[in-house]
Amino acid sequence: MMIKIKLIVPKLLSNNQSIKGNTHVFDLEYEQPVTVGQVIKDNKINMLFLGFILLDGKKNVNKIHLIEQSCELKLFIVMCGG
Amino acid sequence: MEKNIKVIINELNKIKEKSINKEDGFSVISIDETKEIAQRCHLSPIEVEIAALREEIMPQRYQRNYNTISYSEQIKLLQSRVAIIGCGGLGGSIVELLARLGIGKLTLVDGDVFSENNLNRQLLCSEENIGRGKTEAAAERIKQINPNIRTRTYSRFIDSVNIHEIIQEADLAVDALDNVSDRFILEEACQKERIPFIHGAVEGLNGQVSTIFPQDKGLELIYGSSKKYNKQKKSSRISVLSPTPALIASFQVQEVIKVLLKRGTILRKKLLFINLEDLDINILELE
Numbered sequence: 001m002m003i004k005i006k007l008i009v010p011k012l013l014s015n016n017q018s019i020k021g022n023t024h025v026f027d028l029e030y031e032q033p034v035t036v037g038q039v040i041k042d043n044k045i046n047m048l049f050l051g052f053i054l055l056d057g058k059k060n061v062n063k064i065h066l067i068e069q070s071c072e073l074k075l076f077i078v079m080c081g082g
Numbered sequence: 083m084e085k086n087i088k089v090i091i092n093e094l095n096k097i098k099e100k101s102i103n104k105e106d107g108f109s110v111i112s113i114d115e116t117k118e119i120a121q122r123c124h125l126s127p128i129e130v131e132i133a134a135l136r137e138e139i140m141p142q143r144y145q146r147n148y149n150t151i152s153y154s155e156q157i158k159l160l161q162s163r164v165a166i167i168g169c170g171g172l173g174g175s176i177v178e179l180l181a182r183l184g185i186g187k188l189t190l191v192d193g194d195v196f197s198e199n200n201l202n203r204q205l206l207c208s209e210e211n212i213g214r215g216k217t218e219a220a221a222e223r224i225k226q227i228n229p230n231i232r233t234r235t236y237s238r239f240i241d242s243v244n245i246h247e248i249i250q251e252a253d254l255a256v257d258a259l260d261n262v263s264d265r266f267i268l269e270e271a272c273q274k275e276r277i278p279f280i281h282g283a284v285e286g287l288n289g290q291v292s293t294i295f296p297q298d299k300g301l302e303l304i305y306g307s308s309k310k311y312n313k314q315k316k317s318s319r320i321s322v323l324s325p326t327p328a329l330i331a332s333f334q335v336q337e338v339i340k341v342l343l344k345r346g347t348i349l350r351k352k353l354l355f356i357n358l359e360d361l362d363i364n365i366l367e368l369e
Contacts, residue, residue, distance in 0.1 A: 022359035
């Protein structure tokens, strides 16, 4: 069964700086369970500014979390400015 | 002193009779009346304001706080000291809001001077101010709004030694810093001094706020290990647009009110994360 992952990436974390708007949504499909870290790696996310990773709008997960079913992953940037 | 109290109460009662609004029974005292009584009784204007509030006479400058903030709560704010660590984007707006709210004592900290690239977002920065110390500008702004507020300024950057002196006597601190390593220094000091602090940070059109008490894990849950962060040189490409610090500063000040007055729902063990462009608002649990 295909695992569908909706990956929501703030522009700052995306390598594609030409995208319009503040966020970029990737609709991904994996044939087998995959770690959050692998999804991030596959989509060339800029790790330098990566903060929280929110699973299905509720739970903070880390890169070793194994995704076994379809879900939404939302990435947040680390904020430093004042 | 007892004689003084009698004189003040007598004066305040006269004001009460004169200013009472027959419809709602509301009495106010003006800035000039406050100054006059203060001078006559050898007191500070804030002491007169506090005496008036005890008699249920509202200083006119706080009249529009009333009903949201009670007489006793306004007294509490006037007696409080808040330390604002950083007087740039967030700090400039925080200073303005806290001064108008009626926090009686403010500690202002920043070792920086204004530069041209601050003009897009920092409330206290103007062309005339370029090259001027941020704390100096903040103190001047407070004086314009309310000269009775007692300010203490530290025109230097914080470090693990000076921070203890800076936050001493403060009821709470507000994090308006621009780097993570200094935030960890502030957190450690607040833990030692046993005071809460209100964390805020901004980037582009994104901002975040959290209220951290001394016994909470706090920043570690937001940023991970402090060891990851060195005091880096700021990248000239990092952006912050003017609405972001104004909004996040407002949330931080709202947290200050709630913590000082022990009311409402505070963002403790929670991180409010706002993306202004997409109107995406998340409250993340910090556990």
